[in-house]
Amino acid sequence: MVEDDDPHGFFVPKALRGVKDVIHTSIPIHFHLNQFIDTLPFQRLRDIKQLGTSSYVWPSASHTRFEHCLGVAYLARCLASHLQTNQPSLKITNRDVGHVWDSIFMPKAIKGCEWQHERGSEMMFDYIVKNYKIPLSDKDVRFVKALIAGDPTQCDASEKPFLFDIIANKRNGLDVDKFDYIQRDSHMTGTSFSFEATRIVKSARVLDNQICYNIKDANQIYEICLRRFGLHKNIYNHKTARAIEYMIVDALLLAEPHMKIAERVYDPERFLYLNDYILNEIERSKDPELEASRQLIKRFRHRELYREVVWKAVEFTSKKAIQDYITSERIMEKAQKTVDEEGSEEPFDLTADDIIVDVTTMHYGMKERNPVDFTKFYSKKHPDKPMHAGPGDYSGLRPSIHAEILLRIYTKKPEYFGRVYDAYNAVLVDMSEEFSAGADTVPNTPTLASARTPDASSFETLPRTPGADAGDAGTGAEQKKKRAFGRSNSAMMSKNHFADVDRGYRHESPSASTRRMSTGGVAVAVVGDPSAIAVVTTFQPTADFSQLFEDGTEGAIIDAAPSRLKRGREDELQPPIEGIEVKRRKESAK
Structure with missing residues (x-):
């Protein structure tokens, strides 16, 4: 002692x-x-x-x-x-x-x-x-x-x-x-x-x-x-730091059945050696049980990350509504519905587990409250008299609520970036309709069959700005619908136009694009059927593309420019050239 x-x-x-x-x-x-x-x-x-x-x-x-x-x-x-x-x-x-x-x-x-x-x-x-x-x-x-x-x-x-x-x-x-x-x-x-x-x-x-x-x-x-x-x-x-954090968590979860990482926190002797080098321990291992974890770690080392699809800063008072309504299951349901309606025969292997709904609370230190309001002060003239700081005692340039919610949607599969964004907006449309109608319940989803959405009146709304409706487009009914749940909730359920992309947009990381451009990219079409276009990228410049067609069908190289392949925009590729067979070819970077 x-x-x-x-x-x-x-x-x-x-x-x-x-x-x-x-x-x-x-x-x-x-x-x-x-x-x-x-x-x-x-x-x-x-x-x-x-x-x-x-x-x-x-x-x-x-x-x-x-x-x-x-x-x-x-x-x-x-x-x-x-x-x-x-x-x-x-x-x-x-x-x-x-x-x-x-x-x-x-x-x-x-x-x-x-x-x-x-x-x-x-x-x-x-x-x-x-x-x-x-x-x-x-x-x-x-x-x-x-x-x-x-x-x-x-x-x-x-x-x-x-x-x-x-x-x-x-x-x-x-x-x-x-x-x-x-x-x-x-x-x-x-x-x-x-x-x-x-x-x-x-x-x-x-x-x-x-x-x-x-x-x-x-x-x-x-x-x-x-x-x-x-x-x-x-x-x-930061969006990238959060994406990597999710990837590390997934890598550890994949390794958990074999490494029993969670058990180490209950043993002080083993806990001593549980640190940031756990990832290196997984990477060094040759155990086949850790292969999936190693591949995921390698993926973020190569900067092929989970991707932020859309973001929105939301009122602190809307947190529960977001958590109850905007879920990965509901977004997945909308994405699957769109694919079914299109009748596309392309493989669609997106699942709810591939979508992350990240809801983060950020505040000044006391949730929605101002920490200074809970701090007492004294003055030189009254050193022994503690008082709270009132209006005019310090700057009045401060918000009424000292917290906000940051909503982010991530996809683990960037090739479905556009579809996830489109499905998220579809969920917002449903959410807006539910709130404007004053419904007590939200539509059923695979995991939220009995979830309830708070009534719109439970949200704190901001004072209306005079003449705010004057420039708004839409019918009188639409204007009434907007007013039903206030300006703050209208913003919560509005589309983020800064993140707007087409449904077919496929995100590609700069590092992956650089590697592909240095090794070549090839677009291949089946001869005689201009509509049957297969877009292929490869990291092997000498790949034999004739192996793409198991039935021996001839194909043609129709566009080797990597920029044309960046978003998989098959509709813009030129028609195939009759009689040209697919052959080994090293593409130069452009």
Whole structure:
């Protein structure tokens, strides 16, 4: 246990060593911190990227959770030290500060695992205390676990409640974890957002058993919350990063029956080696059971990704309606219906599992609420009087709802890009009709036979703009239908014209296009039947295309330009030339 007079205590000026840091310049490491850093669980964080798949979009964002944890530890120490020095009446001890730091590491060690988060944190904490013989009493252990959970009720009532605002602030979301990652992630992605974390730390005072800040820093604190939203919107949830994340999850699911990855999280000894290198473990394996997983990993290594078909920013209040109504099953049902109506004999192997409906909530830190509304401030003239910031105390340029929903539709098979987009829009049409009619139920789907759609009146609508209907096209009945569910819901169910493509559009990644152009592409037609056109691309320039026709039917090369094959636009190919047989031919890139 760390006592106040411990010669190796947290506040001893002389550090055992220092760590260079790109954000905080230099981080001193003292004896108590060193006990935790030099353990296998903490060193494991060197092998886990802080931003996960974001490094596939921003290559420089390859920093790990190891340096983030050190940064959070440093800021926590600064904040606790500042409070102890400037408010001696709080009676903050070395024990308090030391255990505040203990609680930082544990959630980071298992971040990303949705399985009983608190249970996993406690498992790893107990592992360190036991295996590294950290001298902690039962009371101290309960205190650290309570800090991890952010719940003061899990420890003795004598513990100082304001300490829970430092690490995992459930009151307003403002804590040193955010102060570090907002700066660090911004810097490493080249989208720098600078603020003086030490200034915010030195602004802190404990009043009414909670951490308050100087009112002159209210705008800066709001900007920190705004930046958090920006990082989630533009960096963490980037369309490509999300696509790769889905591919990695699918690869792990394919490997799970053979590798039993999920079981490792319950065993601390095995969990220590569960990190980003799990993909390399799969790739190195020669086990036939992992072939499907290896092929999927190879696919995203080659940048042949799941593709975002369409996106839409939606009102936060519409989240449940989207989740209930826009499903992969319903989109698949519409796509299949279109194929059946066309009577096409072409193979159609799209399934509901090949369609991803991604619904992401992005906010300032407190869902739809403004975190500043839950933060108290003081002023220089009234340093001991905590108050909430009111109108005029800081900028009034802020939204009424501090959250929104980002809806994205992905396809795992880019060749059906256009069909998925067309089917999604068909679902929107049905959704609009259901809401405008005030129906209580939504149409049956294979998996949502009894799903219910919230009534349109349950949505919060925006005030109408005078004359907004004047320029709208459509009949009076259509105008009435639009007004029935308000402007915000009308936008939710409207078509995204920026993503508009034809039903036959087939997306091709730039890397795949480059490889194909360098090796050639060939369009082949059956001689004597100009309507029977088969479009073929190949990565083997010397392929014998006569093998395409098992019955020996002659064919002709009618177009070797890769650009003509990019979208599979067979209708634009010139008629075949009679009497020219298909032969070996290497196509030049154009």
